[in-house]
Amino acid sequence: MxxxxxxxxxxxxxxxxxxxxxxxxxxxxxxxxxxxxxxxxxxxxxxxxxxxxxxxxxxxxxxxxxxxxxxxxxxxxxxxxxxxxxxxxxxxxxxxxxxxxxxxxxxxxxxxxxxxxxxxRPIFIIEKEITIREGDRYVSISPNREGKFSIYSKIDFANRAIGVQEFSIDIDLDSYRKEIAPARTFGFLQDFERLKSQGLALGANLDNVIAVGESEIVNPEGLRFQNEFVRHKILDTIGDLSIIGVDFVANYRAFASSHKLNHKLIQKLLSDKSNYRVEYS
Ligand SMILES: [Zn+2]
Structure with missing residues (x-):
């Protein structure tokens, strides 16, 4: 490319x-x-x-x-x-x-x-498995033998409006556009006041966030996908990994991923050149 x-x-x-x-x-x-x-x-x-x-x-x-x-x-x-x-x-x-x-x-x-x-444009072919853990959360990247960038992500929220969700996808422009790009960010009503007091979420409203109540979705239009939450996690993950500025041949897997864990993952990936090889297709 x-x-x-x-x-x-x-x-x-x-x-x-x-x-x-x-x-x-x-x-x-x-x-x-x-x-x-x-x-x-x-x-x-x-x-x-x-x-x-x-x-x-x-x-x-x-x-x-x-x-x-x-x-x-x-x-x-x-x-x-x-x-x-x-x-x-x-x-x-x-x-x-x-x-x-x-x-x-x-x-x-x-x-x-x-x-x-x-x-x-460089492609990073991942050659070794790298995992970052924090309690029961993890993010990992490992070799993909089929030349794909495959993502699996799972979340488990006590809130019944979300619960356990998982999603797997081979990422290319078409699959991203259809399955990932429309998935919206989300937040919990119970966190809203605390976030605002920290100077966060000041622009949040029902037109730009899925608002989750005690056990229900507040937005009148409902969800775009039944598992929109985990799809948004994948959207975020792609944004976080994109900071390297390359394409990937890799399997990415995560449970309860976060921006912090993804950032640690790319730092660890880049810290040792034997973790990947660079190709130009
Ligand atoms: Zn996001």
Whole structure:
């Protein structure tokens, strides 16, 4: 696969999830070998695992002076399109949450179009199993002999509106668009006041979050998938892994994954070059 960028500029506007501010974000094409670059005012932050500064509730990046929050839904869509080079210009420190999923990012970028560039995009062929554990939670990545990027994710919430959910998928653009991109983020009504007091979820509403009550879904329209929650976990995971800027041939498996565990996984993966080999198809 060759590196890609977008054909022309595309803009997204709307409220941000945690800061609760109106956010205008412009995506602009970049030349090959530029990578993904976030720009806020005069701060330019090239995306890499080294700039991840916070993984509590969302994945945030920073340069010591500014922090940009909740990049994972945008990045998940950008990765699924195979985009390597992109300027993300923002007038606020968090992208708009839109409908809480990545489908609007994906569709609007597809509408303006994606173009191939000269350089080849690296593929990480995972050669060893790596697992990160925290209590009964884990995330792991291991070799896939069929040349696929297969994801299995499981969650188990005491809340009966969610319960146990699991989902397996071989990721490509079509399967991502259909099965993963529409899955929305979610939150519990009982956590809402506490999060707000911490300056989080200030922009959350029923148009951008699945709100879960004691045992019911609050949103009048209900769910997009019966197991929308675990599918959103996969959406987030793809956003988190995309920070390396490569494609994967791997099996990813998780129980109760989190941004924090995914970040530790990519750090451990990158810490030893014998964990993977790099190919250019
Ligand atoms: Zn999410």
């Amino acid at each position: 060759r590196e890609k960028t977008i054909k022309e500029e595309v803009q997204f506007s709307g409220i941000s999830l945690h800061k609760g501010k109106i956010s205008n974000l412009k995506l602009k094409p970049l030349p090959e070998n530029s990578g993904i670059v976030f720009q806020y005012r005069n701060h330019k932050i090239p995306l890499s695992p080294n700039v991840v500064v916070n993984t509590n509730m969302a994945t945030s990046i920073g340069n010591g002076e500014v922090e940009i929050f909740t990049i994972e839904h945008l990045m998940s869509a950008v990765w699924s399109l195979g985009i390597s080079n992109l300027l993300v210009e923002m007038d606020s420190v968090e992208p708009p949450i839109l409908d809480g999923s990545s489908i609007q990012f994906l569709e609007k970028i597809e509408d303006v179009g994606v173009v191939e560039q000269e350089s080849r």
